[in-house]
Structure formats: structure tokens, C-alpha cells
Amino acid sequence: MSDGTRFDWNAIEQKWSRTWKENHAFESDPDESRKKYFVTVAYPYPNSPQHIGHGRTYTVADAHARYMRMKGYNVLFPMGFHYTGTPILGMSRKVAAEDRDLLDTFRDIYKLPDDVVATFAEPVNIARYFHNEIKQGMKEMGYSIDWRREFTTIDRMYSKFISWQFRTLQKKGLIAQGSHPVGWCPSDQNPVSQHDTMGDVEPDFNEYTVIKFRADDLVYPAATLRPETLLGVTNMWLNPEVEYVQAEVDGEKWLVSTEAARKLEFLNRKVRIVKTVKGSQIIGNKVINPVNNTEIPVYPASFVDPDSGTGVVMSVPAHAPYDFQALEDLRSDKKTREDFGISNIVTPIKIIESEGHPGIPAEEAISKFGATDQSDEKLEKATNELYSHEFYKGKMMQNTGRFAGMSVADAKNEIKSVLTKGGHADTMYELVKRPVVCRCGAECVVKILSDQWFLNYGDKHWKDLAHECANSMDIVPQDIRQEFDYVIDWLRERACARKSGLGTKLPWDPDWIIESLSDSVIYMAYYVIAKYVNSKEMSDDNITDTFFDYILLGIGSTERVSDECKLSVSTVQQVRDEFLHFYPVDSRHSGRDLVPNHLTFFIFNHTAIFDKDHWPQQIVVNGSVLMEGKKMSKSLGNIIPLRAAIREYGADTIRLAIMVSAEILQDADFSFDTAKGLRAKLLGILEMAAKCKGVKQGSGAELEDRWLVSRLQRVVAETTSSMEKLRMREAIHHILYSLDQDLQWYMKRAAAKKRDNVLPTLKELVDTQLRMLSPFAPFTAEEAWEQMGNKQMIASAGWPVSVEERIDMVAEESEFVIASLLADLQNIVKVTKINPTKVAVYTSSSWKVRVYREILAKVMEGKTNFGEIMKLLIANPETAVLKNDPKLAQRMIDDILSAPLEARNRRLELKDFSEAAAITDAKTLLSDMTNNAEILVYSEEDSAKYDPKSKARSARPFKPAVYME
């Protein structure tokens, strides 16, 4: 067998792509005779060619679609292209500006010809080019897409659809204009979302409380997530090396880092810088804590990051590991203390008690994580853990006066509200993961945007609906469900429009363009409409909201839509019926990075717009793909374009290699060695199928035939169960590896008998294997299917069914006994180095079998206590004889406990199983494998047996005794 390197996989791929297309194999229309199944996957954003990593979600979704089709469903699996947004616009500007980095990427990584790149100064040309490139790749991968429904998000009809969506949301009061914080690119002057950032980072932000410590009229604003610790503040920290500014902020005099002054401007503060001052000049000053008017000193600390918060830090050494550590560092740094004239160092003030922290909590957390100084990264972990521990379990201590006895959560709100009312506190926003870098290269900030349009995901009633939808939905894998609940709770107002980019204008304010995570949430419904627009059965000229109201919500009437939109009554009715046929979405596939935005917005918007019976039924979340164990990145040069990989390895190999290494949510690891191994396996399957051509299928009567058929039923049942849970890695293992092992054993048994009539049985195996393989390796499966002599496509052949009656316990037990005996014999030969000429095998006497069955029944009832079992056995006259040999009973219990559960169950059910018959059947094989020795099979009870060393008496059921010479 060759490894498939020279085999022309691409020829097979082209042949079957053509055949599927000619036969309209994946075009789905309403069909009342079958149940429908609607699978969708997040449409691609065409600003680069697809690489192997992109292939995963689409391949898994396609395998899912193909599986459901094999199960007899009327599957709809469509695809669109998402042009909306600013990244393509940004790219075109860079091309116009002849950005070296981007042009090099186009030439060296994407291999684009110069004349193509020259057209890219026009953004739509970028989208169209990569759209086509991605589409070709999808076809080459064999995705079973109904291409009649393709669209882009800048199509005129799509824009009408999105306008309708937004007017509908606005009517429900879910869109409002106002001032809210957003992630912001200062260079593009636009809000940013995950699509707009390098590495697709979602620009989440935290709300900090800014506490105003004062020295005369100068405010030292400390930004904190823990205002409740204010009574434990012992000092302030400034970084002596950092440049601070004194600035007028909304009429007050503030001391902040230069970076913070800039951030405050984005947060709509009026900032005027008065003068610059080095941190070291302020160390040693005293400031007043607004909560209790105590005077505290300003100390130096290097951990203070000018880019985090205000660059001014309040120190709570009892509860903040960084603060505790910085005090320790200062204590042991005599020179610094002398330089700044610090004589007495403050001591921590504990103000929160919680279980597990009898001493100073920060000190305990530090020693737990083993941090050594304030630059130690372990402090971050210690901080997070202590924060969350005290938040949930902490109580304010007696020394906190009016806050004593409160939970940390209550105290946090109370202190914040008191201070804010008194003018001593403020808020500011800060990005959670810094730095967040825009695709244009600028570092993002948080901006309070005025008069911006927001989708109000903070609306309580809307959140309740979203929870209801998520709870009623299947989420694969289940472990990610709580992440959805978390995101639904956490989401707040979200900017839904931009000033630039491709997309649909906000219908009531055309200065704005609806952004990309807002026009991609209910488009699955649009696939129904796209088919009629593309086929020109419907003109988009006169389409108004009336059309969408009726088609998608059932509001109005066919006649009214027909009149108003100049469409025939029958077309309107057909579109409506088709929507009702295919909606809701049965399965939505997407990547894990889209849980905190797209997938959750998808839930929210469906609940706002559609009736409950049109809410989505399932979400499937995929992990990402590593390349040979490493993250794919431009700098590592390990980004393999999908189409190039297909040309080199063949589509099926790539499909399998992406899916075989991990289950849904885990990171898959693509490896070329695995790909090569898979390719060789596919070639083996093709060769096997060709051998079965013209053979009449039918299972033979030999033990191994019966066994193989029985095994097939089991593998079908197991694979089906894996697929129902979308455990595709497991399914592929059953199909390619378990079945292959079974085949090897069968061939070994048949070869030992010198059989030449195995093909009818093998044909059944290949037939079954190919059907199960077809969702994963559709080209190979079709080709092999045809090679076997089938006239119809495998895509319509149906998923195999496991037939209970064809499970043959005797055959399964027989082969199990034979395989164990063979392993034993080979082991004896290896250990004793005997080259046997004669091998005698002794099966146990019938009374031992009776005892075994009794013990087995007891064990399966859950009794494994030796004494208890012995008592029961001796009480029974049939097995009382065991009294003379208690060791035998113990050995049998051990035998049973070491047998696989499957074998135990089987043996309990098998009433008259003959080990001797099984072993006799395999005489030729046993002989072949033991130097052609003569194989003799006796019962222990056989008086004429050849037993020179009295081995027979040690025989036990399913553990025959062996003698060799």
C-alpha cells in the first residue's frame, strides 16, 4: 500500500464537486415529507484568504450538516459574506498609502499578483477578491452549501432587511441615543469591537471608582476597584520615576500621570495641564483620606504603572498584596527611605474578616503564591484570588464604624455612594486587557461617546428573555453554558453604529453606519429571502418593512405585501412558507472567541424580534487550531493557506486532520504527520472498496464472519451516539481506527483458514464504513462508493442503522477467548523461549463453569466481598464442592474483576457457551502463530487427554490451561 503522496486527490475532488453541483445535491427547498434541519455557521469576513485555522468551524459544521442529511433530514446549510465594518476600509487606506507591511503580507504570505493588489485602494475590491477566494476554498473543501442563497451584507436587499431589523428594535425601545463608554480608536476616531482589533481582542472595560485624596486644594485621585477598603488605607503610592502632571480637571486641580490626563480627555473631562512634575518630587507629602480625614504619607513604589488608572495609588497593605509587598520592599531598602526621609513605616490596618484569613490577608496570600518582591508576577494571581475571596466571603470588621458587619459587596456600594454624594469620588473606565491595539496600529482607549446610538443590552426585561432562550437551548459543549449566562448578565449598552465603513446606514440617522456585530445577528432568516432575490423571482425595488413584517413575523397579509411591494401573491406566500419551514435555526456553529459578543447578541436579538418558536435551538462552540502545537501567527510563519494545503494533501485529509485531534471546545492541533497517516488510511479504504466491486454482499457463516457483522452493529451504535453529541473526534476514531482493528483481526482469522470467500462480508464492512465516513471525508467516500459499484451518490445513501438482532454474543465471546488465548500463547513462547511442536489447551470442567456463573452473578449484583460469596456458594449443594478449594473461588473473582465490563455482561447472558468450540475453530490460527505447532484441545474432564505435566487441573472458565513441548 502506498502512502497516497502520488495519488491524484484533486482529480477526485473536482469530479465529485462537479457531480454534486450537477445533481443539486445540497440545494434544499421546503419538503413536507422530511423533517428539516437548519445548520448555520458564522459567515466569513473577507479581508484575507482562509488558513487552516479558519477551516475548523466550517468543517465541523459541514460534517454536522452532512450527518443530518445522511440521517434523512432536509438539511439547509447556506453561506453569506460579511462585508460590514471598518477593517476593510482601513486596509484599503493602507494600500493607498503604500504600507510596506501590508503589501509584503499580500505578496509573500497571500501570494497575490501586483495587478490585483493595485485595485485594493477601493475597499469593495478587497472584499470581492477575498470573498471569491474564500468561496473557492469552501468549494474545494467539499462544504455541502446551498450556494443559491449566497449574499453579501452590502447587497441592497440585505440593507433593507437590516433597516427593518433596526426599526423593529427601535420601536421596541431597545435602541437609544446617549452617552456611554465604548472601546475607541483615537486614530480612526471610531468605536472598536473585536473585529477591529489585532488578535481579535474584545475591548472590555472596567468601571473604577476614583477616590479624591487631598492636600490643600490639590486632588490625588486614586482609581480603585475596591472602594470598600478605603478605611484600611495607610499611605499613597507614586512612582518616583514617572512624570506626573498637575492639571485642571473640570475645574479641580488634579495630580495624575501624563497618560491618565490623556485618558481623562477621552472620558469627556475638560483637562488643562498646568505643569509637569516628577514623581520623586512629591514623595513625602501628606494627603487626607476623605473617608475619615486621617493624614497619610506618600511613599515611593516601582509597581505603580502610569498607564493604569490615574498613576496615583491608594495603599491598603492588609488587603492588597502589591501594597503589602511594596511596604516590605521599602522596609528593607534603607537607601530609598533615607533619600525620601521616611523614618517610621506605616503598619497595615485590617478591616475585612473572612474565613481562612486569621492574620493579615494580603500577607497570607503572598506567602501562598510565593511572591518575592513588587515586580513579581505572582502578585497578580494573589491579588485576583484575594479580591474574589473577600468579595464573596468577606465581612466588614468592627473598626469600620457605620460599615461594620456589612458584606463587602454592600460596603462597596455604600462607601462609593456616600463619597460620590460628598464630592469625594468619581468614576473612570479602563480597558481590562491592555494594550488593545486597533488594526490600524493605534492603541485603543475607553471613550465616553455622546449622542451615540446604542443597543440597550442592559435592559432588564431583555436580559430575562435572553436567559430564557439560552436556558431552553442546547449548548455544545455543556460546560460553556455558564459563560453565556455570565455574558448575558454582564452586557450593557453597546454602540451599534459607526461614522465610517461598509454597511447599512442607520435608517433614521444616515450619518451613521450600522456596525458589524449588530448587522450579523438575525441574518440566518435572510437566507430564505436571498434565494428568491438571487433567482430574480423577486425584485427588491419596492420592498418595504411590510414585506419583512409579514415574511418573518406573520404581521399583515399576503395581499397587502403583494400590493405594496409589487410581488405576486404566490411568491409572497412561497417565501413566507419557506421561512416557516426552515426557521428556527437548529444549530449555530461558531468559534469560542464569539461567545462574549456575536453568539450572545444572536440570542438577544432573536428574543427581541422573533416569536418563541423561532428562537434558536442549539449553539455549537468550537475551539481554535494550533499548528504542530504552536499558535498560528505571522511572526512564526506557520500560517498555512487553506487552498494550498488542499492542493498538497487533498481536502479530505485536511478535513480529518482538523477534526481528529480534539473534541469541539478543545484546541485542535494540526500536524503534518497525522495528515500523512490519514491520507494513507483513505487510500487503503479506496483500494478495499475497489476489491468489492461486483461482489454480492452477504455475510458468511464462519465464526469470524458472524463476529465482524456483530462488531459492525456495535461500531455503528457507538458512532451514532458520538455524533448525536457532536463528539466528532470520537466518531472518527470509531470509523477509522476501531473498524480497522476489527478488519485486521478478521483478515488474520480468515487467512489462517485459507479462506477465499471473505469479500461478501467485507463488502458489508466497507459499505457501512463509507456511509459513516462520508460526513468527514466526503470526496473519498463518494469515490469509493462508486468504485464498489454503487450508482447513486453516497450523499443520499443514508446513515447505517445498528440492528440489535445481528449482535452475536457467541461470536463475540468466541473471538474474545481466541484473542486472549493467542496472546497468552505468544507470551509463553516469548518468556520460555520454547519453540513448540505441540500445544495442548485445556478448558475447565463443567462444575467450575457452574461456580463461575454463580460468582459472576453475585459480582454483577455488586457483591465483591470474598467471605460473603463463599458462604453463599457453600450453602448451595451444586457449588458446595468449592469448600475444598477456596483459592479457586478467589482466583475466579479476580478473573471476573479484571475482565472488561462488556465481557462480564456478555458471559452472564451466555448460557451454553463452548470455549472448546471457539478454540477448535481457531486451531489453524493458533498453530500459525506458534511455529506451526500441533494444537490439541481437551476438556479438563477428558479422561483420554494428553497431559504429561498435569496442567489441565489449573484450567478456569475463560482461562484455559496450556501445556507446550
Ligand SMILES: [Zn+2]
Ligand atoms: Zn484604528
